[in-house]
Amino acid sequence: MASSSFVIRTPCSSANIGPGFDVIGLALSLYLELEVTITSSTSASSTSPLLSSSSSSSSSSSSSSSSTSLHCSITHEDLSGSTEEISLDPEVNLITRVALYVLRCHDQRTFPVHTQVHIRNPIPLGRGLGSSGTAVVAGVTLGNEVGRLGLSKDRLLDYCLMIERHPDNVAASLFGGFVGTYLNELQPEDVARKEIPLSEVLPEPAGGIDTGSKPPEPPIGIGHYRKFPWAKEIKAVAIIPDFMLPTANARGVLPQSYTRADVVFNLQRAALLPAALGHSPPDPDTIYLAMQDKIHQPYRRTLIPGLTEILQSLNPRTQPGLLGICLSGAGPTILALATDHFDEIAERISNRFSSQGIACQWKLLEPAEDGTTVEWQRR
Numbered sequence: 001m002a003s004s005s006f007v008i009r010t011p012c013s014s015a016n017i018g019p020g021f022d023v024i025g026l027a028l029s030l031y032l033e034l035e036v037t038i039t040s041s042t043s044a045s046s047t048s049p050l051l052s053s054s055s056s057s058s059s060s061s062s063s064s065s066s067s068t069s070l071h072c073s074i075t076h077e078d079l080s081g082s083t084e085e086i087s088l089d090p091e092v093n094l095i096t097r098v099a100l101y102v103l104r105c106h107d108q109r110t111f112p113v114h115t116q117v118h119i120r121n122p123i124p125l126g127r128g129l130g131s132s133g134t135a136v137v138a139g140v141t142l143g144n145e146v147g148r149l150g151l152s153k154d155r156l157l158d159y160c161l162m163i164e165r166h167p168d169n170v171a172a173s174l175f176g177g178f179v180g181t182y183l184n185e186l187q188p189e190d191v192a193r194k195e196i197p198l199s200e201v202l203p204e205p206a207g208g209i210d211t212g213s214k215p216p217e218p219p220i221g222i223g224h225y226r227k228f229p230w231a232k233e234i235k236a237v238a239i240i241p242d243f244m245l246p247t248a249n250a251r252g253v254l255p256q257s258y259t260r261a262d263v264v265f266n267l268q269r270a271a272l273l274p275a276a277l278g279h280s281p282p283d284p285d286t287i288y289l290a291m292q293d294k295i296h297q298p299y300r301r302t303l304i305p306g307l308t309e310i311l312q313s314l315n316p317r318t319q320p321g322l323l324g325i326c327l328s329g330a331g332p333t334i335l336a337l338a339t340d341h342f343d344e345i346a347e348r349i350s351n352r353f354s355s356q357g358i359a360c361q362w363k364l365l366e367p368a369e370d371g372t373t374v375e376w377q378r379r
C-alpha cells in the first residue's frame with residue numbers, strides 16, 4: 001500500500017495594528033497544523049502513522065470523521081479551548097471545503113483516494129487572531145498539495161481572497177512577517193467575478209450530491225503585499241478575553257463613510273507605523289502614537305466591554321516595556337507590543353477585563369517570518 005504524507009503549518013495573524021484597517025497584518029507564532037496522509041488503497045488504516053505521536057495532549061480534545069464519497073477523513077485536535085464544535089464533514093469543515101473549492105476549480109471533484117487530514121488547532125476562534133483567515137490559507141494550501149496543482153503563493157492569495165475578502169489576515173498567514181497589503185483595481189468583468197457571493201464560491205453542502213458544476217475561479221492578481229522590517233526587540237502580548245466576537249458582527253458596526261479628519265488621522269499614522277516598528281532600538285513614543293486609530297476601534301467598543309478605557313489605561317510613560325496597544329483584528333483580543341514586562345502588561349489589561357466580569361488568557365508571541373510552510377515526509 002503506497003502512501004505519502006506532508007505537514008502544513010500556518011501561523012495566526014493580528015490584523016490592523018491600530019490604523020491599518022484591512023491593510024496591515026502581522027503573522028504570529030501560533031500555528032494551525034495539518035498532518036496529511038494520502039494512501040492509495042481503499043483499505044487504508046483509519047489511523048495516520050503521524051497521529052499516534054500527536055493526540056495525547058491532556059488539554060486537547062480530539063474527534064474524527066470520514067467521507068467515502070469525497071475520499072477524505074478528518075480528525076481534529078482542539079488545543080484552543082474554544083467551545084465551538086468544528087465539523088468533521090469534509091464538505092462542511094472550512095479547511096477541507098476551501099481545499100475542495102481549489103480542487104474543483106481544477107476539475108478534480110474529490111480528494112485523492114484516500115486522504116486523511118489531522119487538524120491541530122491552538123488558535124482561539126472568533127477572537128481577532130485570524131483563525132478563519134488561517135483556516136482559509138491552510139485550506140487553499142491543502143488543495144494545492146493534494147491536487148499537485150503547483151500554484152504559486154501569489155496565486156494562492158487570489159484563491160484566499162475569493163473567500164476572506166480583506167487581505168490583511170490571509171497575506172500575513174500565507175507569506176509571514178509584518179505586511180502591508182493592497183487590492184488591484186480590477187477590470188469590470190473581473191470585479192464581477194470577485195464580487196460573486198460567497199455562497200457560490202463555497203456552495204452550501206449538497207448532502208453528498210456532487211452537482212459537477214465548476215466554481216468561479218479568482219481573477220489573477222487580486223491582492224498583493226509588501227513585507228516591512230520588524231525590530232527584533234519587539235514582542236506581541238495577546239490578551240484574549242473569554243468570549244467570541246464573529247468578525248462579520250464586528251464589521252457590521254462600522255460606518256459606511258468617515259469624516260476627512262478621521263481618514264487623514266489614520267493615513268498619517270499608517271504611514272508612520274512600518275518605519276516605527278522597523279526601527280531598532282524601538283522608540284516607544286513614536287510607536288504608541290503610530291498605533292492610534294479612528295476608523296474601527298471607536299465603533300467596536302459597543303461590542304467589547306471597557307475597550308476605550310483599556311486602550312487608554314496604559315502608555316509607555318505609565319508602563320515600562322510597553323510600546324503600543326490596539327485591538328487585534330476585529331477583537332476582542334487586545335494586542336500590546338512591548339520589549340519587556342510582559343507579565344505586568346498582560347495582568348494590567350486582564351484586570352481591566354476582570355472588572356467587567358470577563359476572564360482572559362494571554363500569550364507571548366513573536367512574528368512568524370516564514371508564513372505557511374509545507375513539509376513532505378521522507379519515506
Ligand SMILES: Nc1ncnc2c1ncn2[C@@H]1O[C@H](COP(=O)(O)OP(=O)(O)O)[C@@H](O)[C@H]1O
Nearest residue numbers: 094125126127128129130131132133135246247
Ligand atoms: N481551524 C478551523 N477549522 C474550521 N473552522 C474554523 C477554523 N478556524 C476558524 N474557523 C471558523 O471561523 C470562525 C471564526 O472566524 P472569525 O469570526 O472571522 O474570527 P477570527 O478569524 O477573528 O478568529 C469560527 O467560528 C469557525 O466557524
Ligand SMILES: N[C@@H](CCOP(=O)(O)O)C(=O)O
Nearest residue numbers: 015022128129130247329330
Ligand atoms: N481588517 C479586518 C481584520 C479582521 O481580523 P480577525 O482576526 O478579527 O478576523 C477587520 O478589522 O475587520
